[in-house]
Amino acid sequence: MSLGGSLYWYKVPLGRRDARTASKDAANSNLPPPFFSFPQLLANFQAHGLDLKDLVALSGAHTIGFAQCSTFRNRIYNDTNIDPTFASSLQGTCPKSGGDSNLSPLDRVTPSRVDTSYYSSLLSKRGLLHSDQELFKGDGSESDSLVKLYSRNPFAFATDFKASMIKMGNMKPLTGNAGEIRVNCRKVN
Ligand code: HEM
Structure with a gap:
């Protein structure tokens, strides 16, 4: 997999205290679903x-x-803010019924870069998820402007993405003796 070069490398702070357990219910009640509208996505992030900038940058x-x-x-059969050719090209992989777990890349142009x-893709109404396309509707919003900026300026995207990732990593850490600092971030100690 190509990771896109040094533009996207960044140093992360170490030592976050994490939980020793995971909760599917807590994850499902905190993570926004893909059918959310822009105001719902923004409220969830807030x-x-x-x-708003974190929302647009992190969605990248x-x-x-x-x-x-x-x-x-639902997006490829019912949304109107979608390129019709793009929608029909996905309908083979994703029929109206069945094939629920069939996969499509979130970025069809360069899936592993x-x-x-x-x-x-958002500028041409080719976002895969409804929530992706909510970030660009062509209505001149602040979100539209950020999507346009990131589409033509990889440096701006990389700078804002790294800052937002670090901000997200600093969200509500456990403190004191709660949880633990993992030796290997992929698993509990
Ligand atoms: C803005 C709100 C977001 C929504 C509604 C959303 C929704 C989704 C959905 C529905 C999937 C596909 C999951 C599946 O089919 O099983 C997905 C995949 C993914 N999301 Fe998001 N996401 C959001 C934000 C983020 C953020 C902030 C990040 C990380 C910074 C992220 C990283 C990813 C990655 C890497 C995948 C691919 C996972 C894989 O291929 O295994 N997403 N997202």
């Missing part, structure tokens, strides 16, 4: 101390990875 993580059909089916094509 409830966690994140702002969808420059890599995949989504299951069940998360974008960290770059700004995720944002360029």
Whole structure:
């Protein structure tokens, strides 16, 4: 996998205290679903101390990875803010019924490269998730301006993405003796 070069490397602060357990219910009640509107996405981020720029910059993580059909089916059959050719090209992989876990890349242009094509696709109504496309509606909003900026300026995207990732990593850490600082961030000690 190509990671997009040194523009996207950054140093992360170490020593965050994390929980020793995970909760699916807590995750599901905190993570925004893909059918959220822009105001709902923004409210969700704000409830966690994140702002509009964090929302647009962090969504750029969808420059890599995949989504299951069940998360974008409604968009490709019912949304109007979508390029019709793009919508029909996805309908083979994601039929009206069945195939719920069939995968499509979140960034179809460069699925395994960290770059700004995720944002360029939004300009042409080719965002995979409804929540992706909510960031760009062509209505001249602040969110529209950021999508345009990131689509043409990888340096601006990289700078803001790194800052927002560090901000997100500093959200509500456990303190005192609660939890633990992991030796390997992928698993509990
Ligand atoms: C803005 C609100 C967001 C929504 C509504 C959202 C929604 C989703 C959905 C529905 C998927 C596909 C999951 C599946 O089909 O199983 C996904 C995948 C992914 N998301 Fe997000 N996401 C959001 C923000 C973020 C943020 C902030 C990050 C990280 C900074 C992120 C990183 C990823 C990655 C890397 C994948 C691909 C996972 C894989 O391929 O295994 N997303 N997201």
